[in-house]
Amino acid sequence: MAFEGLAERLQGTLNKIRGKGKVSEADVKVMMREVRLALLEADVNFKVVKDFIARVKERAVGQEVLESLTPGQQVVKVVNEELTALMGGEQSRIATAQKPPTVVMMVGLQGAGKTTTTGKLANHLRKKHNRNPLMVAADIYRPAAIKQLETLGKQLDMPVFSMGDQVSPVEIAKEAIARAKEEHHDYVLIDTAGRLHVDEELMTELDEVKEVARPDEILLVVDAMTGQDAVNVAESFNDRLGITGAVLTKLDGDTRGGAALSVRAVTGTPIKFAGMGEKTDALEPFHPERMASRILGMGDVLTLIEKAQTNVDEERAKELERKMRTNELTFDDFLEQLAQVRNMGPLDELMNMMPGAGKMKGLKNVQVDEKQIGQIEAIVRSMTKAEKEDPSILNASRRRRIAKGSGTSIQDVNRLIKQFGEMKKMMKQMSGMQKGKKKGGLGGMKFPFM
Amino acid sequence: MSFFKKLKEKITTQTDSVTSKFKDGLTKTRDSFVGQMNELVKDYRKVDEEFFEELEDILISADVGVHTVMELIDELREEAKRRNISEAEDIQPLISEKLAELLQKDDEEGGLNMQENDMTVILFVGVNGVGKTTTIGKMAHKFKEEGKKVVLAAGDTFRAGAIEQLEVWGERTGVDVVKQQAGSDPAAVMYDAVQSARSKKADVLLCDTAGRLQNKVNLMNELEKVKRVISREIPDAPHEVLLVLDATTGQNAMSQAKTFSKSTDVSGIVLTKLDGTAKGGIVLAIRNELDIPVKFVGLGEGLDDLQEFQADQYVHGLFADVLKEAEEAAEKSE
Ligand SMILES: Nc1nc2c(ncn2[C@@H]2O[C@H](COP(=O)(O)OP(=O)(O)OP(=O)(O)O)[C@@H](O)[C@H]2O)c(=O)[nH]1
Ligand SMILES: Nc1nc2c(ncn2[C@@H]2O[C@H](COP(=O)(O)OP(=O)(O)OP(=O)(O)O)[C@@H](O)[C@H]2O)c(=O)[nH]1
Ligand SMILES: [Mg+2]
Ligand SMILES: [Mg+2]
Numbered sequence: 191m192a193f194e195g196l197a198e199r200l201q202g203t204l205n206k207i208r209g210k211g212k213v214s215e216a217d218v219k220v221m222m223r224e225v226r227l228a229l230l231e232a233d234v235n236f237k238v239v240k241d242f243i244a245r246v247k248e249r250a251v252g253q254e255v256l257e258s259l260t261p262g263q264q265v266v267k268v269v270n271e272e273l274t275a276l277m278g279g280e281q282s283r284i285a286t287a288q289k290p291p292t293v294v295m296m297v298g299l300q301g302a303g304k305t306t307t308t309g310k311l312a313n314h315l316r317k318k319h320n321r322n323p324l325m326v327a328a329d330i331y332r333p334a335a336i337k338q339l340e341t342l343g344k345q346l347d348m349p350v351f352s353m354g355d356q357v358s359p360v361e362i363a364k365e366a367i368a369r370a371k372e373e374h375h376d377y378v379l380i381d382t383a384g385r386l387h388v389d390e391e392l393m394t395e396l397d398e399v400k401e402v403a404r405p406d407e408i409l410l411v412v413d414a415m416t417g418q419d420a421v422n423v424a425e426s427f428n429d430r431l432g433i434t435g436a437v438l439t440k441l442d443g444d445t446r447g448g449a450a451l452s453v454r455a456v457t458g459t460p461i462k463f464a465g466m467g468e469k470t471d472a473l474e475p476f477h478p479e480r481m482a483s484r485i486l487g488m489g490d491v492l493t494l495i496e497k498a499q500t501n502v503d504e505e506r507a508k509e510l511e512r513k514m515r516t517n518e519l520t521f522d523d524f525l526e527q528l529a530q531v532r533n534m535g536p537l538d539e540l541m542n543m544m545p546g547a548g549k550m551k552g553l554k555n556v557q558v559d560e561k562q563i564g565q566i567e568a569i570v571r572s573m574t575k576a577e578k579e580d581p582s583i584l585n586a587s588r589r590r591r592i593a594k595g596s597g598t599s600i601q602d603v604n605r606l607i608k609q610f611g612e613m614k615k616m617m618k619q620m621s622g623m624q625k626g627k628k629k630g631g632l633g634g635m636k637f638p639f640m
Numbered sequence: 641m642s643f644f645k646k647l648k649e650k651i652t653t654q655t656d657s658v659t660s661k662f663k664d665g666l667t668k669t670r671d672s673f674v675g676q677m678n679e680l681v682k683d684y685r686k687v688d689e690e691f692f693e694e695l696e697d698i699l700i701s702a703d704v705g706v707h708t709v710m711e712l713i714d715e716l717r718e719e720a721k722r723r724n725i726s727e728a729e730d731i732q733p734l735i736s737e738k739l740a741e742l743l744q745k746d747d748e749e750g751g752l753n754m755q756e757n758d759m760t761v762i763l764f765v766g767v768n769g770v771g772k773t774t775t776i777g778k779m780a781h782k783f784k785e786e787g788k789k790v791v792l793a794a795g796d797t798f799r800a801g802a803i804e805q806l807e808v809w810g811e812r813t814g815v816d817v818v819k820q821q822a823g824s825d826p827a828a829v830m831y832d833a834v835q836s837a838r839s840k841k842a843d844v845l846l847c848d849t850a851g852r853l854q855n856k857v858n859l860m861n862e863l864e865k866v867k868r869v870i871s872r873e874i875p876d877a878p879h880e881v882l883l884v885l886d887a888t889t890g891q892n893a894m895s896q897a898k899t900f901s902k903s904t905d906v907s908g909i910v911l912t913k914l915d916g917t918a919k920g921g922i923v924l925a926i927r928n929e930l931d932i933p934v935k936f937v938g939l940g941e942g943l944d945d946l947q948e949f950q951a952d953q954y955v956h957g958l959f960a961d962v963l964k965e966a967e968e969a970a971e972k973s974e
């Protein structure tokens with residue numbers, strides 16, 4: 191309940207609207223309420239949400255949504271577009287200084303993942319960019335922080351510069367850069383101690399480290415599970431240091447990760463990497479669009495909508511939906527759906543994009559293997575018009591004839607007919623779900639193939 | 641002038657210590673706190689929609705969670721109607737009392753389930769980086785001060801430098817640490833630790849575990865096994881399973897509480913990093929839904945920065961910063 195996706199959230203509203211044919215401004219308001227709740231539940235900061243809703247609403251009460259046949263889809267689409275725009279494009283590149291070494295400073299709250307990310311980044315630079323980074327242990331406060339980085343260095347077989355915990359971080363940074371120059375390291379990654387953004391003394395220390403290290407990148411490391419406070423943290427670090435980007439850690443968890451949006455909104459800097467685990471290779475480029483869907487809690491359903499929109503004629507979709515509801519679907523419709531689905535991309539990928547699809551029992555049985563599609567087409571083509579329209583007349587001799595005509599076995603034909611029956615049943619269920627109370631449906635979205 | 645600005649002003653003029661920091665307020669008794677809050681609201685405006693919206697924002701910004709906030713506000717709205725309350729001054733005490741009550745029932749003992757004549761075993765669990773190891777260090781210090789013999793178990797054999805980190809805390813507090821090599825089986829470490837602590841006649845055994853995200857099934861199974869090993873050696877142990885939550889965490893903390901409870905039967909929460917600006921308001925929702933009490937709060941990285949949880953102080957802290965912010969904003973605009 192707590193983590194309903196936006197699609198599910200909008201469903202109830204859409205059901206009411208559907209009967210009315212047209213969407214009013216009041217309806218849009220109700221939908222905006224749902225969008226707001228979805229974002230707040232995903233930990234997007236409430237002020238960021240307010241601004242965001244204002245923008246989406248402006249577009250939503252415009253022609254775009256009101257006049258659409260599929261207002262739910264349109265709202266989700268507008269939300270997603272705005273969200274993706276806010277998240278910015280993909281930018282998982284680390285700056286390169288004109289004159290090496292490039293200096294990168296890792297900063298952030300306690301326990302966010304700075305030290306671990308320092309190790310990951312070193313590994314990434316070596317593996318993906320063939321670089322030779324030097325890691326610097328500049329956390330002199332946390333018990334065994336230096337040991338932690340050194341252990342990572344040992345695991346990676348990469349050098350770590352340290353001067354113990356009795357020397358100031360400023361001094362350590364200075365010496366480290368000198369060392370890097372001597373030893374021809376092209377990157378210097380400085381791991382700093384975790385600190386609160388309101389800790390004046392320690393924030394000043396970062397200023398000083400920045401002063402001597404003249405970093406090309408200052409990366410704010412943010413825990414993806416961070417709640418409303420992400421805004422304060424990001425704002426403070428950015429105001430103070432001028433961060434150049436962020437790394438979002440612990441995204442391998444099940445958090446929605448609304449902090450990503452908050453950080454992005456208040457700093458305007460890109461999120462460059464995603465931490466996806468505790469090991470040193472668990473660093474991935476950050477994908478803003480995927481993050482947008484994750485925040486909304488709707489799998490990749492948005493990509494799916496886009497695909498559907500480009501592939502399907504809306505009128506035809508409506509007709510199919512009606513047939514589905516009334517259980518009139520024929521083998522011809524089935525074939526047409528199949529063709530459309532194929533146009534959209536690999537089947538299992540599509541299935542994965544649908545929220546809740548994995549959990550639906552019915553879907554497992556009708557799951558169609560890409561290779562089998564040709565066979566299915568052949569079978570359907572060998573049917574007569576009457577057979578296509580009314581599968582119930584398919585007796586044993588007809589089935590034998592079809593198998594022969596399509597070059598398949600009678601078992602193949604039997605299987606398809608059974609699957610078709612199941613699919614019809616399921617579609618009926620699902621379209622019922624769209625109308626009704628049951629949860630876990632497809633959120634009022636009309637897919638051409640269901 | 642906004643309601644909350646006035647509220648803030650009253651607090652500051654009355655006692656600086658209460659607002660300045662959650663920490664400073666910890667010595668205040670519950671009565672004086674509620675009393676003060678009641679005093680604060682003499683000449684306020686009406687209980688209207690704007691009032692509730694402001695309240696909603698404050699609670700949401702403290703990570704209480706939309707669902708719980710809506711529920712709370714609905715209750716307050718109804719209560720206000722039922723009691724015919726239209727002045728903010730009359731609803732104010734209701735708010736703080738309601739929140740505090742939710743967090744700490746009146747007859748609740750609080751504190752830890754300590755064994756009188758036997759060793760008390762406390763297991764620390766939680767996701768990565770929340771402050772488990774640090775809390776163990778602080779708690780070791782607390783018990784040591786009480787004259788107890790304490791042993792620490794280095795059950796995080798996975799994270800780089802985790803064992804060394806606990807050892808530093810052992811040195812700082814003058815407490816023995818039972819450890820094995822990095823990479824060894826944490827359940828085996830626990831077995832060792834129980835034996836060793838027993839033979840040392842320890843009063844308290846504090847068990848560290850590696851941070852793990854609750855959606856990692858293997859790691860949650862591993863944790864169950866660690867707990868099982870302890871229970872096998874001492875039937876009613878661990879006497880406390882403390883889930884460490886980072887106050888900075890948002891709604892995911894609910895999922896943490898649910899999953900960790902399922903696998904280790906969590907008996908209490910330690911809410912860390914409350915010395916920052918985050919409020920950890922999700923503990924309200926956790927209490928509401930799962931009935932897990934907050935037992936301690938972490939207020940810094942030092943030995944003394946662990947305090948027993950006090951609901952009224954916490955609720956006050958929930959509002960203090962926002963009040964300050966509101967006041968500053970109001971000042972700017974004036
Ligand atoms: N699952 C997961 N764990 C992570 C990730 N990044 C870091 N961690 C874990 O988070 C915890 C804290 O990481 P650290 O690297 O020590 O964090 P830090 O910011 O250096 O901490 P301080 O130096 O104490 O401020 C450790 O248990 C890490 O293993 C990630 O992307 N996924
Ligand atoms: N400001 C503040 N920092 C804290 C508090 N508690 C812990 N920390 C810091 O948070 C960081 C992580 O603490 P740890 O004790 O290593 O956390 P952990 O849960 O043991 O981490 P893993 O074992 O890596 O999962 C360290 O930098 C601690 O100093 C607190 O109450 N306030
Ligand atoms: Mg660190
Ligand atoms: Mg630890």
